[in-house]
Amino acid sequence: MKGLTRRGLSLLSGVLLLSMALTACGGNNNSGSEATNAPGGAATNTPAAAEESGKPDHSKEVKLVGYLLGEAPKGMPEVMAAVNEKLKQDINATLEINYIGWGDVASKYPLILASGQDVDFVFAADWNFYVSESNKGSFLELTEDMIKTNMPKYYANQDPAAYQAAQVNGKQYMIPTTTPDRKVNVIVLRKDIMDEAGLVNPTKISELEPYLAAVKQNHPDMIPLNLDSQYDLPTPFGALVSEKFAYAGAPMDSGDPLAVGMFTDNEDPAGKVLSITDDPVQSAFKYAAETMKKWYDAGYVNKNPYSNKVRSKDNFVEGKAGIAFGNTIDIQAALAACTDKGIETYVMPVLSPTGHAPTSSWLNNGVAIAANSPNPERALEALDLIMQDEAYVYLTYYGIEGKHYAVTADGKLTLPEGVTPETNTYPADAAGFWFVNKDYFKPDISWTDSYIELNNSIKDLLAPVTYLGFSFNSEKVKSEIANLKNVSSQYYLPITIGAVKDVGKAFDTLNDKLQSAGIDKVRAEVEAQTSAFLAGKK
Amino acid sequence: MNVNMNAQPRAGARRGSAGRRRSGIKTGWLPDLRAHWVLYLMFAPIAIYFVIFAYIPMAGIVMAFQSYTVKGGIFGSEWVGFDNFSYFFQSGKAWLVTRNTIIYNAAFLTCYTLFSILAAVVISEIRLKWFKKLSQTLMFLPYFISWVTVSAFVYNFLNYEYGIVNRLLAFFNVEALDIYSTTWYWYLLLPFLYVWKWVGYGSVLYLAAIVGIDQEIYEAATIDGASKFQKITKITLPLLKPTMIILLLLGLGRIMRGEFDMFYQLIGNNGLLMDATDIIDTLAFRSLMGTADFGMASSVGFYQSVLTLIIILGANWLVRRYDKDQALF
Numbered sequence: 001m002k003g004l005t006r007r008g009l010s011l012l013s014g015v016l017l018l019s020m021a022l023t024a025c026g027g028n029n030n031s032g033s034e035a036t037n038a039p040g041g042a043a044t045n046t047p048a049a050a051e052e053s054g055k056p057d058h059s060k061e062v063k064l065v066g067y068l069l070g071e072a073p074k075g076m077p078e079v080m081a082a083v084n085e086k087l088k089q090d091i092n093a094t095l096e097i098n099y100i101g102w103g104d105v106a107s108k109y110p111l112i113l114a115s116g117q118d119v120d121f122v123f124a125a126d127w128n129f130y131v132s133e134s135n136k137g138s139f140l141e142l143t144e145d146m147i148k149t150n151m152p153k154y155y156a157n158q159d160p161a162a163y164q165a166a167q168v169n170g171k172q173y174m175i176p177t178t179t180p181d182r183k184v185n186v187i188v189l190r191k192d193i194m195d196e197a198g199l200v201n202p203t204k205i206s207e208l209e210p211y212l213a214a215v216k217q218n219h220p221d222m223i224p225l226n227l228d229s230q231y232d233l234p235t236p237f238g239a240l241v242s243e244k245f246a247y248a249g250a251p252m253d254s255g256d257p258l259a260v261g262m263f264t265d266n267e268d269p270a271g272k273v274l275s276i277t278d279d280p281v282q283s284a285f286k287y288a289a290e291t292m293k294k295w296y297d298a299g300y301v302n303k304n305p306y307s308n309k310v311r312s313k314d315n316f317v318e319g320k321a322g323i324a325f326g327n328t329i330d331i332q333a334a335l336a337a338c339t340d341k342g343i344e345t346y347v348m349p350v351l352s353p354t355g356h357a358p359t360s361s362w363l364n365n366g367v368a369i370a371a372n373s374p375n376p377e378r379a380l381e382a383l384d385l386i387m388q389d390e391a392y393v394y395l396t397y398y399g400i401e402g403k404h405y406a407v408t409a410d411g412k413l414t415l416p417e418g419v420t421p422e423t424n425t426y427p428a429d430a431a432g433f434w435f436v437n438k439d440y441f442k443p444d445i446s447w448t449d450s451y452i453e454l455n456n457s458i459k460d461l462l463a464p465v466t467y468l469g470f471s472f473n474s475e476k477v478k479s480e481i482a483n484l485k486n487v488s489s490q491y492y493l494p495i496t497i498g499a500v501k502d503v504g505k506a507f508d509t510l511n512d513k514l515q516s517a518g519i520d521k522v523r524a525e526v527e528a529q530t531s532a533f534l535a536g537k538k
Numbered sequence: 539m540n541v542n543m544n545a546q547p548r549a550g551a552r553r554g555s556a557g558r559r560r561s562g563i564k565t566g567w568l569p570d571l572r573a574h575w576v577l578y579l580m581f582a583p584i585a586i587y588f589v590i591f592a593y594i595p596m597a598g599i600v601m602a603f604q605s606y607t608v609k610g611g612i613f614g615s616e617w618v619g620f621d622n623f624s625y626f627f628q629s630g631k632a633w634l635v636t637r638n639t640i641i642y643n644a645a646f647l648t649c650y651t652l653f654s655i656l657a658a659v660v661i662s663e664i665r666l667k668w669f670k671k672l673s674q675t676l677m678f679l680p681y682f683i684s685w686v687t688v689s690a691f692v693y694n695f696l697n698y699e700y701g702i703v704n705r706l707l708a709f710f711n712v713e714a715l716d717i718y719s720t721t722w723y724w725y726l727l728l729p730f731l732y733v734w735k736w737v738g739y740g741s742v743l744y745l746a747a748i749v750g751i752d753q754e755i756y757e758a759a760t761i762d763g764a765s766k767f768q769k770i771t772k773i774t775l776p777l778l779k780p781t782m783i784i785l786l787l788l789g790l791g792r793i794m795r796g797e798f799d800m801f802y803q804l805i806g807n808n809g810l811l812m813d814a815t816d817i818i819d820t821l822a823f824r825s826l827m828g829t830a831d832f833g834m835a836s837s838v839g840f841y842q843s844v845l846t847l848i849i850i851l852g853a854n855w856l857v858r859r860y861d862k863d864q865a866l867f
């Protein structure tokens with residue numbers, strides 16, 4: 001008896017071990033095969049199901065799961081409850097939104113798509129792994145039929161060229177926004193310091209030297225250029241380069257402002273592909289580098305932006321940065337806060353030598369359906385409402401009326417009584433629904449006259465870009481791109497902040513390293529893809 | 539000498555059981571299982587854990603040789619041979635980062651072991667109970683602080699413009715230190731911070747070993763007129779050797795990985811410090827951030843694993859040659 005139990009037990013533990021091992025294996029295989037089946041199956045099912053009844057079938061309630069970037073605002077549960085109430089009524093679905101924090105995007109975003117966990121749609125953008133994830137097959141391929149059937153409002157509003165732009169290897173994986181951002185990069189100055197420096201209406205960053213000197217001299221607690229490690233780091237350098245030619249702010253091969261690679265002049269109709277040894281890039285970069293070095297050596301730039309995680313626009317409000325960098329959209333909150341604190345500001349757009357700024361691509365903001373979404377049709381329908389139905393747009397972007405925002409008699413947006421920017425639990429733009437139709441938006445009451453003036457002038461400042469809608473597919477040169485990224489951090493970024501001993505030598509080293517990293521191979525690939533793009537445009 | 543022999547209970551027990559096995563009547567795994575099933579059952583959870591979380595995922599190594607797609611999954615993606623490895627060796631930094639990784643981790647491991655033992659010995663000698671507890675708690679505290687927070691501390695202490703250190707120096711009219719663009723500070727700072735963070739944890743391990751030492755030995759030594767210092771050097775330290783060797787060997791298992799968090803948070807993308815502070819993980823992370831290519835990332839993991847295996851086998855072989863009973867396997 002006793003012996004039997006013993007044997008039984010040990011046998012049991014053995015079986016347990018084995019079965020767990022097997023199920024773990026099996027689990028892996030399953031998710032793999034599901035992933036392979038889902039895209040094909042869904043693509044063939046969609047039009048068929050829709051054709052049968054003429055209208056999509058809503059008899060079964062579904063729960064949709066979406067992932068956006070950033071962090072959930074405090075008021076998210078209330079807003080989601082309101083959204084779900086409407087969605088349940090309209091398409092018999094409920095929505096759960098999860099967030100990928102800014103710090104985790106690079107690691108978590110590909111993982112969520114690859115792990116096969118419950119996800120129907122994700123935020124997608126050309127600056128956020130759109131092309132590389134499309135290459136990996138993480139997204140569901142979208143056909144025009146699918147969009148037409150499931151997203152009628154969106155289809156009516158979208159420019160067909162956007163579908164073209166969203167293609168990777170001839171297939172569309174993203175639902176791009178219908179309203180690409182109309183934004184211009186700006187530099188914000190303090191009026192009081194401008195007076196100290198005797199500066200009147202500057203238009204270029206290189207004119208700001210007296211301003212920087214005045215900050216350094218009269219405001220010991222303020223760093224003239226207090227750059228952060230992500231956004232600001234290459235920004236003043238880029239603004240200086242923009243004085244010489246229409247610089248896109250990032251290389252074409254990676255789209256990463258912190259990287260170096262192949263560039264182009266945005267306003268060159270022939271769209272010549274340029275490296276850092278070709279003019280105008282070479283001379284403009286050297287000019288910018290020399291200027292930055294002068295400023296760095298004079299102590300106008302913080303010595304270690306790599307470790308600084310606070311953006312200049314936030315330090316500007318706190319009186320710790322002399323200049324704020326941003327764009328006309330993301331600077332709004334900082335400007336409003338300055339007005340609150342009684343700081344008078346001067347906003348200066350960053351323009352090309354011809355006085356233009358590049359038009360944003362449709363792919364700047366969008367959504368993609370995950371390859372293994374269980375309910376792609378319903379997800380598309382939900383997105384149609386969220387992106388294009390005015391009530392949904394306001395709900396997701398601004399929150400609940402009377403609680404998170406209010407509309408004044410003259411049709412301006414304001415905060416409800418008793419709510420301040422600090423206590424608002426659902427600040428506009430914060431929830432990550434950046435792909436909605438922004439044409440519905442109303443002007444904000446906190447906008448200063450100079451901001452409104454600038455905002456109105458943006459339309460005239462924006463100039464079409466030769467490669468609007470072009471996104472580089474790095475699949476064939478990914479080893480080289482990885483190496484370029486690495487060379488950039490070590491040899492390019494110090495140049496952009498001016499922390500090099502000798503600009504000429506630094507460029508020589510950079511160039512050597514770029515050569516050995518395989519820049520020529522990247523150049524050939526960029527040239528092949530751009531000429532195909534230009535040929536397709538004609 | 540005699541003391542030394544007696545006081546290695548672990549090694550002694552091992553020798554004993556090995557002897558029994560050889561002289562036993564039944565041999566083979568099944569009879570052994572029958573005889574010691576309770577022990578095996580106790581072992582089962584940890585075995586299952588390792589099978590699920592270490593052995594099965596090991597199959598994922600194939601990704602290092604594939605161009606991974608979500609559609610194909612781990613086992614269905616296209617094979618590309620050694621393509622994924624090319625960027626790492628083409629980068630021209632493969633040797634540099636491998637060397638940095640090994641040197642830093644060797645330094646970390648050495649400092650960590652020395653200071654942990656020192657701290658453990660000192661704590662064990664403290665007679666005031668409240669002071670003992672207090673110092674232990676204070677030493678353990680950094681263990682719970684993440685490197686993100688530490689990097690914020692360090693930045694506020696050391697940054698050029700308004701760091702506390704430079705403010706103090708300015709008060710004494712000393713020129714400010716530009717720590718974030720000078721490499722040699724980091725050769726000292728990184729091991730210092732590592733020890734600061736881990737010494738509390740390490741000292742607990744050694745303290746446990748010290749507490750386990752038979753008090754009679756100390757009493758005998760006291761009767762023989764040994765001083766406190768003699769007791770430490772002649773009794774405590776020799777008896778800590780087995781624990782130290784085991785912990786060192788286990789520590790070697792991490793030598794190729796080493797504290798990615800620490801380097802990434804403290805140094806980040808700082809190009810000026812990079813040649814001195816780049817380790818394998820930070821190089822791979824920086825290069826692959828933009829592409830999120832699983833295959834290429836796996837290839838670096840594979841490279842690290844192979845090197846780790848070689849290092850562990852080598853170290854274990856050395857220990858075996860020197861003292862068979864102290865080796866891990």
